Amino acid sequence: MVGLVSTLLISGHSVGKESHTATKPPPPVLAPPPPLLSPLDVQLDEVIRNFGLTGVVVEAQQQPDIHDPLAQLGMKLFFTKGLGGEQSVACASCHHPSLGGADGLSLAVGVNAERENVIGPGRVPADNVIDIPRNSPTIFNTGLANNALFWDGRIQRVNAVQPDGSIIEGVSTPDSGFGVIDNAVPNNLVDALARFPVTSTEEMRGEGFVTATNNREIRQHIAQRIGDYGDEEGNLATNDWLEEFRAAFNSTEDASSLITFDSIAMALGVYQQSVTLVDTNWHRYVRGDKRSLSDEQKRGAILFFTPQDQGGAGCVGCHSGERFTNEGFFNLAFPQLGPGKLSDHSDPGRGAVTGDPREQFAFKVPSLINVSLSAPYGHAGAYQNLAEVVRHYVNPAASVAGFFDRGGACGLRQFERFADCESLNQGAAEHSELALQLLGQSPFQAARLNGAEQQDLMAFLLSLTDNCAKESQCMAKFMPSNQHTNPDNLRLIATDRRGKPL
Known part of the structure; x- marks a missing residue:
């Protein structure tokens, strides 16, 4: 009996000692607290509410997967x-x-x-x-895109009224003519x-x-x-x-x-x-990630969405919604250059498709998502960077004049060594001036932005770049790789000018 009691006491003592010295589990790792809203965040939250933004491009969820x-x-x-x-x-x-x-x-x-x-x-x-x-x-x-494709929208969704009064939707193409459904597509x-x-x-x-x-x-x-x-x-x-x-x-x-x-x-x-x-830092911000934008980008966003009569840039008037485009057509008098679409080297844009003189020099409003990756800018690539584009919206006439002061087409990187670059300037200044005159007769108002505000706006535009695209x-x-079949051995193996594969 004594031995049994001793054994129990020893066992009890031993167990108690082990429990006393056991390592405690580490405290749970807590998520960092949400950042305190800055005054800029408060302003942007109001913008987001006013425009009904969700940070979700619904149409993107309906697209096929690349592995299809x-x-x-x-x-x-x-x-x-x-x-x-x-x-x-x-x-x-x-x-x-x-x-x-x-x-x-x-x-x-x-x-x-x-x-x-x-x-x-x-x-x-x-x-x-x-x-x-x-x-x-x-x-x-x-x-x-919901409305049209190409700079002049010559591929366009249209509605046609049938003899029985019903309406059918289809696509108008150059084969069918403007406004006529192409039954072959x-x-x-x-x-x-x-x-x-x-x-x-x-x-x-x-x-x-x-x-x-x-x-x-x-x-x-x-x-x-x-x-x-x-x-x-x-x-x-x-x-x-x-x-x-x-x-x-x-x-x-x-x-x-x-x-x-x-x-x-x-x-x-x-x-x-x-x-x-469409996975941009801006869309992440709208969905609640307040750390995804810098203060400079937040200031640029406020300028972008604020009307001009309230001190903003008013860009949202055309570049609206989650996709940053209303898919309309407008003449913004970006410089004309190159061979043009007509014999006089002009490019009337949408006007040549519709025949409507009010749409002369009008071009499709592009989405601004990934705009940082798509330079040069404009229907003829007259502006080589976003700074030049923003300056155009601040003062179109001065920007167009500056383009031609730099040599017009001859001042562009693509044509700096082009022996016959002056041929690309034929009629360009005159047609650009006409576009500016028509712009002056439109409701367009230049944005009144100082240098710092222009920098903020450009910073915001950079936040519209998809993170995969970077x-x-x-x-x-x-892109097809060596692991993909090459059915005709004619695959483009693209390189840059020095022969480096892209």
């Missing part, structure tokens, strides 16, 4: 020079994900490039002739857009491709080339596209049934829609 089989097929098509009439240019030659979804040039260089794999600054025409009249728009967030802006660069002699078709009387015939020949049938059978030395289309469309159809330009445009459209990049590693998923 159709998007993957579209990516391969987007990067093949096989869609170019002379097999020298791909869609990505002017709209590359590594260059903000565009090409970094004031005016694009299409089929006549001296070195076809060089894109961006350094891509020069072999014949020293610039024949594309406009700046390449970015493909980033193309799928978010689906009710999808990006799908419709994908059908036109291949038909442009300057952009992708070239002079040496098949003789055709209309755009439909051009597209048919391209489809036959990709599908390896009909008149274009054997046109590509290597052609494994049928396997790619069958996999993407989950189909066993033959090439002539499956590989039409409708299916090509669909895949190209799905790929472009998948390049949706990182090449993140953007790699939008």
Whole structure:
């Protein structure tokens, strides 16, 4: 009995000692307290409430994923020079994900490039002739557009009244004419857009491709080339596209049934829609992350959303909503330059599409999401940085004068070594002056911003850049790699002017 009691006492003592010396669990890691709202945050909270902002781009949630089989097929098509009439240019030659979804040039260089794999600054025409009249728009967030595409909106969603009084919605294209639904295309802006660069002699078709009387015939020949049938059978030395289309469309159809330009445009459209990049620090701020903006950016945001009659810049009048565009068309008198759209080297913009003189020199209001990545700016790339753009809104006449004082087109980086740069200035000053006169007759009011305020506004514009778009590693998923099949061995392997891969 004594032994048993002793054992229990010893055991009890031992257990008690172990409990007394056991290591206590660490205290829980608490999340840092939310930052105290600064006066700037209080002002911005009121702005956010007044404009009903949520920090969520709803349309972005409706876009396809880049890993979707159709998007993957579209990516391969987007990067093949096989869609170019002379097999020298791909869609990505002017709209590359590594260059903000565009090409970094004031005016694009299409089929006549001296070195076809060089894109961006350094891509020069072999014949020293610039024949594309406009700046390449970015493909980033193309799928978010609700109203129109292209600088002049010649691809546009329209409503048509039927004989029975019902209304149908469709897309108007250059093939159907302004305001008329093109029954050959689906009710999808990006799908419709994908059908036109291949038909442009300057952009992708070239002079040496098949003789055709209309755009439909051009597209048919391209489809036959990709599908390896009909008149274009054997046109590509290597052609494994049928396997790619069958996999993407989950189909066993033959090439002539499956590989039409409708299916090509669909895949190209799905790929472009998948390049949706809207995760910006501004949107994070609106959703509650008060640390995502600097004070300079917060001041710029307040200027952006505050009306001019209250001391702000009033930018939100056109660049509104979560996507920062109302998708309208306005003449802001950005400088004219280059070959233009008409024989007098002018570019009337929207006015040439609608025939409405009130829309002369009007161009589509672009979204400002990722605007920091899409320089040069304007329909003809006249302004090389955001500082020049902001100064234009403060004093359009002085900015246009400054552009021509710097040499007009000859003062732009793209043309600084261009032997015939003065040819790009033909009529430019006169047409720019006319645009300024029309601007003076419009409701436009210049923003009254001092130098510090202009800096704040530019800082805010930088906050509209998607965080993936800033990182090449993140953007790699939008470009084919060595791990992807190369169905025709004509993939654009893009480099800069020094031969460095992009």
